[in-house]
Amino acid sequence: MLTFDDPAISVKNVTKIFGEQKVLDGLSFDIEKNSITTILGFSGAGKSTLIKHILGIMSPTSGSVEVLGTDLKSLDQMELREFRRNYGMLFQYAALFDSFTARENVAFPLREFTPLKEAEIMSTVKDLLLSVGIKEESFDRLPSELSGGMRKRVGLARALALSPKIMLYDEPTTGLDPITTKMVNNLIVETSKDKRNDREMTSVIISHDIKATLEISDYVAFLDRGKIIEYLPVEEFKKSDKEVVQEFLRL
Known part of the structure; x- marks a missing residue:
């Protein structure tokens, strides 16, 4: 199992039990800072539950999750709310506010969490939307x-608004055509390692998109029945000798 001297995220012996069902089973692994790490696995493997633990939405039945050196269990609700400024999250269907325009969606976290004046917010929103390929004529359109693909871009711009240190993606290419899928994957790489804007982030992706995973990831973990059964740099992952991994790669 991979270990890192100064990981962005460290999951330590995490078990999560719902009733009689053990969804995460003594899970331990690290995620390297400023890397793109994808978590693969069949439906029901525990991927979404793991992401919720990293976000602090769920607490483990036992074990701990440390993010940027902080044990999430040590934070009270107010401290956890403030700590979540370190995260950006792109949800599976972008999860934009239906009654807000693209501009208003991206402005929301800036108004909610920063002391910026309105003119500064609008300037930042413009830069963010342009950076993900949204043209100005679309700024005042509703999500509908x-x-x-444009909704995904706006969702990404909103997620980047607070300059997060950790970016989480939940099935970012679900329901998209091949051209839009390629665009979203390119954006993930570009925004994760954007030297022009002095931005480096740790990106964690839950995905079923094998082709994209092998193209954009630095590391790949395979989650099976609540356990990481393989975790390797992407080129080594392709050659895994685990039969269940190879079965997944052949799909």
């Missing part, structure tokens, strides 16, 4: 007036 945007294509699926």
Whole structure:
């Protein structure tokens, strides 16, 4: 199992039990800072539950999750709310506010969590939307007036608004056509390692998209029945000798 001297995220012996079902089973692994790490696995493997633990939405039945050196269990609700400024999250279907325009969606976290004046917020929003390929004529469109790919872009711009140190992606290419899928994957790489804006982030992706995973990831973990059964740099992961991993890669 991979270990790192100064990981962004460290999951230590995490078990999560719902009733009689053990969803995470003594899970331990680290995620390297400023890397793109993808977590693969069949449905029901525990991927979404793991992400919720990293976000602090769920607490483990036993074990601990440390993010940027902080044990999430040590934080009270107010401290956890403030700590979550370190995260950005792109949800599976972008999860934009239906009644807000693209501009208003991206402005929301800036208004909620920063002391910026309105003119500064609007300037930042413009830069963010342009950086993900949204043209100015689309700034004041509602989500219902945007294509699926454009909604993903706006969702990404909103997630980047607070300059997060950790970016989480939940099935970022679900329901998208191949061209839009490629665009989203390119954006993930570009925004994760954007030297022009002095931005480096730790990106964690839950995905079923094998092709994209092998193209954009630095590391790949395979979660099976609550346990990480393989975790390797992407080139080594392709050659895994685990039969269940190879079965997944052949799909």
